[in-house]
Amino acid sequence: MKKVQDLEAAQALAQSDRRRHELTRQVTVQRKEKDFQGMLEYHKEDEAALIRNLVTDLKPQTLLGTVPCLPAYILYMCIRHADYTNDDLKVHSLLTSTINGIKKVLKKHNDDFEMTTFWLSNTCRLLHCLKQYSGDEGFMTQNTAKQNEHCLKNFDLTEYRQVLSDLSIQIYQQLIKIAEGLLQPMIVSAMLENESIQGLSGVKPTGYRKRSSSMADGDNAYCLEAVIRQMNSFHTVMCDQGLDPEIIQQVFKQLFYMISAVTLNNLLLRKDACSWSTGMQLRYNISQLEEWLRGRNLHQSGAVQTMEPLIQAAQLLQLKKKTQEDAEAICSLCTALSTQQIVKILNLYTPLNEFEERVTVAFIRTIQAQLQERNDPQQLLLDFKHMFPVLFPFNPSSLTMDSIHIPACLNLEFLNEV
16 A cells, blocks of 8 residues: 555656646747837748748638737738838738739639638738827827837828728628538528427328428428537637627628528418418417527527518418408507519418418408508518628727747747837
């Protein structure tokens, strides 16, 4: 026993020594030079290597665990040194090469959500830096005295800010296109066909078999959980890459609009979907999506409002459709649906059983008469490809440039800290 205890004590001592040694070793690697002013100098001939290692060949996974948007900060520190030495050609060349490099990456990875998010975050952060350190008082209100020392001294880069802003819009549009491409195949199956409330499939309209063309029977059927998993994945990637919260909100507003528009368009074209049970199913699915938004703190994004036509269509399927009072209730409730859409749903509505009647022609005429004054668009289907204009916020960073550490994995040994 004594020998075992002695051995364990000796091992514990050796381990703590080794741990202490590792700690001191890490500290020495990351020690900052005292006089680092947050600028990075490089020789003109190293510019190609800088763009290659920091932009065109960089994989987002390389920078996991570092400061989000690190490439943008490093690029700004290089721009700042060129500004400090009053080298306008160097500033021009670096910014042009950076913008062209980002475009090249996006073209190559035009279906990669993570890579596109990474460069949207970095392009926006570089734009924030060029504003925050422009010397323009409007952008300096939140700066500390230390940050004001890091402002550009010689050049006005307003024109480059405009180019970066236009580039950000292009990247955002690419991001939406990729996300919509991943979500769209799931929507009809998840929202209209899959049975998220158990037992409703027994309550199908009489005389209708389940559509054989429908994916709900096959291996490709998607349930609402699949849509939510996909949105969780989008949300995690955007947060991990440091994308501005305001932009994340706009992404989900756009995606929820598309989910709603694709679902409503299918409802308006399918007799087998216009039933009381589909109305129940839809209400449940929409409530799950709203719950998801609240859980991610995205309920202020405007996403729920984009689903209003679909919410009203689900309610219309469940309302009584017989008396004058029923007609008035429908007209006062369905304000986000056009007259044409309301009439189409009523015409397609299929009774669940022999005790329920079809919606009468007289009832539909009553509705049309009541909605006469509405100046509705004549279009039946929604444009599910409609894009809301994106607004980029200005989000200054609390980081100071001299606190940023450049990891060895970036292979930027040729940069000198100034």
